[in-house]
Amino acid sequence: MKLNRQTDQRIVIAISGGIAAYKTVGVIRELQKRGYRDIETILTANGARFVTPVTLSAITGNIPYADTFEAGRALSHISLVQPCGILAVVPATADIIAKFACGIADDFLSTAYLACTGPVLAAPSMNAEMYRHATTLRNLEQLKKDGVHVLDPDSGYLACGTEGPGRMPDAEIVADVIEHVLHRHIGGPLSGRKVVIASGGTAEPIDPVRTITNRSTGRMGKALATAFSLAGASVEIVTGIGNARYPAYCRQTIAETASEMLNAVIEKATDADIIVMAAAVADYTPATVLREKKKKDENNLHLELKPTTDILKTLGTQYEGKKILVGFAAETSNVEDHAKKKLTEKKADLIVGNLVGVPDSGFGAESSRAVLVQKGEISDSYDKIEKEQLAFCIVEKVVAMLESRQ
Numbered sequence: 397m398k399l400n401r402q403t404d405q406r407i408v409i410a411i412s413g414g415i416a417a418y419k420t421v422g423v424i425r426e427l428q429k430r431g432y433r434d435i436e437t438i439l440t441a442n443g444a445r446f447v448t449p450v451t452l453s454a455i456t457g458n459i460p461y462a463d464t465f466e467a468g469r470a471l472s473h474i475s476l477v478q479p480c481g482i483l484a485v486v487p488a489t490a491d492i493i494a495k496f497a498c499g500i501a502d503d504f505l506s507t508a509y510l511a512c513t514g515p516v517l518a519a520p521s522m523n524a525e526m527y528r529h530a531t532t533l534r535n536l537e538q539l540k541k542d543g544v545h546v547l548d549p550d551s552g553y554l555a556c557g558t559e560g561p562g563r564m565p566d567a568e569i570v571a572d573v574i575e576h577v578l579h580r581h582i583g584g585p586l587s588g589r590k591v592v593i594a595s596g597g598t599a600e601p602i603d604p605v606r607t608i609t610n611r612s613t614g615r616m617g618k619a620l621a622t623a624f625s626l627a628g629a630s631v632e633i634v635t636g637i638g639n640a641r642y643p644a645y646c647r648q649t650i651a652e653t654a655s656e657m658l659n660a661v662i663e664k665a666t667d668a669d670i671i672v673m674a675a676a677v678a679d680y681t682p683a684t685v686l687r688e689k690k691k692k693d694e695n696n697l698h699l700e701l702k703p704t705t706d707i708l709k710t711l712g713t714q715y716e717g718k719k720i721l722v723g724f725a726a727e728t729s730n731v732e733d734h735a736k737k738k739l740t741e742k743k744a745d746l747i748v749g750n751l752v753g754v755p756d757s758g759f760g761a762e763s764s765r766a767v768l769v770q771k772g773e774i775s776d777s778y779d780k781i782e783k784e785q786l787a788f789c790i791v792e793k794v795v796a797m798l799e800s801r802q
């Protein structure tokens with residue numbers, strides 16, 4: 397089975413007349429960056445006061461839908477959304493939310509909403525008082541009861557100069573949620589499964605200001621979170637340090653040190669089906685942590701380090717044959733041999749061996765030079781593969797392993 401983003405699904409982005417409409421262009425660009433090709437737009441009459449049809453035509457290559465009675469496009473309020481992968485209303489005004497809640501169908505968007513056979517997402521955005529108004533909240537509740545996915549607005553500084561709830565989340569977050577709803581609706585092979593992904597590097601304290609850390613950015617963990625989630629799994633990230641932005645819909649726990657990561661992973665893993673240790677966990681930690689900042693002097697500084705608990709091995713001992721356990725081996729040489737050895741020693745089901753310390757593979761790189769080791773053998777070898785693609789290959793292996801265990 398080939399797993400990937402379902403980029404051939406039609407995404408219909410509807411823009412109603414809210415000030416956040418300017419951000420919607422960024423959402424469309426973000427979806428295009430992720431490979432979605434069939435993007436259509438709907439503009440309400442007031443939406444067109446904020447974003448022009450020319451802008452939308454230019455970025456999507458398609459003329460926006462705006463008028464139910466447009467000659468030559470009659471009945472497109474039906475054909476556009478039957479079928480469609482998702483109808484996402486970004487931003488959704490108080491007005492369009494009220495229309496949806498009551499079934500009013502007096503313009504293209506409100507009519508297409510009633511005709512839509514795919515999932516619908518609404519991203520409400522407005523002045524905080526408008527959002528908090530009993531009518532708006534009641535209408536949003538009605539939408540949820542009707543099966544509409546509602547992306548709660550952020551709280552913060554609003555265009556009207558006040559602060560409070562009503563801010564549309566950033567483009568990447570909106571795009572995350574659109575993808576998530578789209579794939580949930582399609583249903584993936586890991587629906588109903590839970591995966592714990594440990595990601596990023598750890599930082600072991602020397603004194604209150606200094607740590608021993610590594611170059612991990614969490615990029616591979618982010619790619620895995622995306623791939624597992626789009627395959628239907630519910631994803632729990634345990635992240636150390638690193639600058640990766642994980643998909644908005646994943647649960648996240650921060651665990652900075654190796655011992656915090658051990659505790660967090662063990663706790664989250666109890667009800668998980670799959671555990672992926674993609675974090676670069678420190679092998680050693682200072683034997684004692686200084687209470688005060690160490691002052692610089694002329695002498696060499698000797699640090700005594702003690703080994704940390706091996707998280708993968710702990711998990712392997714506890715869960716061998718019960719959960720799918722995936723580990724990573726980051727190596728500067730002999731990747732294949734180290735990965736094979738690690739598979740046996742840690743009692744893992746799959747080891748991803750990857751080369752680190754070169755520009756096109758390892759920490760922070762977009763791509764990886766990697767091998768997959770299963771049952772003592774190399775099952776796949778990649779000279780150079782994008783981390784996102786590698787993540788989907790790992791998910792495919794996990795799906796196959798789960799199927800073979802049933």
Ligand SMILES: Cc1cc2nc3c(=O)[nH]c(=O)nc-3n(C[C@H](O)[C@H](O)[C@H](O)COP(=O)(O)O)c2cc1C
Pocket residue numbers: 411412413414415416440441442443488489490491492521522523526
């Ligand atoms: C400058 C300006 C900004 C507005 N921003 C919002 C907004 O962010 N959210 C909202 O619900 N309404 C906003 N409105 C009011 C809507 O544009 C108005 O309710 C309109 O009828 C919505 O039409 P539509 O839902 O058909 O697009 C704004 C109006 C103006 C003039």
